[in-house]
Amino acid sequence: MNEKKKLTLKDIGRELGISVSTVSRALKEHPDIAQETIKLVKDYAESNNYVPNLLAVNFRKNRTFNIGLIVPELVHHFFSTVISGAISEANNQGYNLMVSQSNDILKDEVLASRAMLNSSVDGLLISISNETHEGKHILEFLEKGKPVVQFDKITEKLPTPKVIVDDKDGASAAVKHLIEEGFTKIAHIRGREDVKNASERCEGYKNALKVAGLENHDYWIKTCIKISEQEGYDFTKELMEGENPPNGIFCITDLVALGSMRYLKENGYAIPKEVGIMGFSNWMLSSVVSPRLSSVEQHGFQMGVESTKLLLEMIKKQDVESIQTVELKTELIVRESSRMSNSEM
Structure with a gap:
């Protein structure tokens, strides 16, 4: 036939x-x-x-109407909400989104970005890996006239627009809340020192302690490499078995905070009566664990929308020189893990 x-x-x-x-x-x-x-x-x-015939239409316009997005992890509550926001905005404007992950490894990020470039995407959204510092593979997009927007995890060494949250203010608000609830010896399980948002959150932690005039010891700061639940468990063990154990812990992410809570519960500590816990990112699991975890909302969906809007505007204007920064505000989410009073806040 x-x-x-x-x-x-x-x-x-x-x-x-x-x-x-x-x-x-x-x-x-x-x-x-x-x-x-x-x-x-x-x-x-x-x-x-x-x-x-979309292929012919796109060829005449010198566009594929595809954009790329690379994140450290796909199976991650925050990044999944960013992806949802990006897809929503891209589809609203007639674009398709090609998604890949770097596994937080530079080599994998380079392979993903080159695959995107070879697929002739019109532009790239990227949250860089923990190992990315120079980003020469990302500059290849700009050299070919394709705009790039960094979001969440960024490097200042790349001349691109950035969409971030106010990590310093969010961390400061989290620690201030712990202080207001009566926790006076607060530790911090932080992220890698060479990652910008981790350093911003650590600075917010230190600032809050300084303003309150509380103890601030280097041995109360533990540095994660993998940002894992197990690191939260192991570092909490170190903190609680030390000579001057804290009565509050602010964690770099909710996943790390869940590890911290697991250690405390396994070893008979009452949360928050004896130790208050605060996370960051407001994962879905935060509201279902017991006790429910206090956290800081990063508004991932909004970040995805704003990043995509910015990228598509640059594509339409054929602009690869913009370096503006869009900063979103965080929101403190108070739950049982840090609240000493019984009343809702």
């Missing part, structure tokens, strides 16, 4: 007795075309299953 021939603009024009350009503009509802003609063309196209 012969495959049915695909209907073209020329076919529609011939059947309706109008030019190909009129058919094209009618399908796009061009203001110069009469409403009767638009309806006639659209009705005919729909009844005859007309499918536009």
